[in-house]
Amino acid sequence: MAILLQITSGRGPTECAWVVARLSAILLKEAYRLGLLAEVIEQEPGPLANTSLSVLIHLDGVGSNEFARRCEGVIQWIGISPFRPHYQRKNWFVGVRSIAIPEPITFAASDVRFETFRSSGPGGQHVNTTDSAVRAVHLPTGISANASEERSQTANRKRALERLSILIARRKEKQALSVRQERWSAHNELERGNPVRVYVGQEFRLRTGDKRD
Incomplete structure (x- = not known):
């Protein structure tokens, strides 16, 4: 190590x-x-x-x-x-x-699992009759991001992946900050x-x- x-x-x-x-x-x-x-x-x-x-x-x-x-x-x-x-x-x-x-946090296609589910609107009404909402899960860290606002599963998949990349970038920033703080101390x-x-x-x-x- x-x-x-x-x-x-x-x-x-x-x-x-x-x-x-x-x-x-x-x-x-x-x-x-x-x-x-x-x-x-x-x-x-x-x-x-x-x-x-x-x-x-x-x-x-x-x-x-x-x-x-x-x-x-x-x-x-x-x-x-x-x-x-x-x-x-x-x-x-x-x-x-x-x-x-x-x-190091990797972010390759093989590190992400996509899950679909049915999104619901106000009052429990279904936005779509199909499972168009998507959850992207980063397997090494367990970080996940959802997207359900689009009618297309493909579009929600893209949005979920974009949000996941942002969350992972934030995690990396926190790790780097932690190392810098320890060095400073x-x-x-x-x-x-x-x-x-x-x-x-x-x-x-x-x-x-x-x-x-």
Whole structure:
């Protein structure tokens, strides 16, 4: 199952953006070693060279969810700032969050089932003596749309399909909005503390025992 892995500096200083860039390269290598498909699909540049405010990695393949689970959380780097060597602060934090990718909604002819029924007018009077009303059902999602105003079943079928396509487009928009909102919240909800991994020094060495199993 495909999943997104977002690495964020959490509105932190330039040092955190430097950590994001280093960490993203490390996680990509780890994913490759596990045989996963991993690709950076979005990168927000930081204020200086070799820095990134955030990096979005697309993961796919068997074990993607498990890998993302082990990476998710607060990452700490302990070291002297590469930009402000006399700065006293030595602890820098970034965040990693996994975001599930909604299953893509397909809209092929084979995904739609048409049902006919008899429409009724005011007072229960039948508009037509035949079952001219049509309901279009999108089988993968269960979304349905009706059309009954036309006298022709063919015309109602066309209208129902048009309405169904609009409803599916709205569902896709909601899914995309949900992913964007989750990504946005990751930037603002970074907690400094309880790291799942700790890296040390300019060589970015993983401290023994700090890698989540």
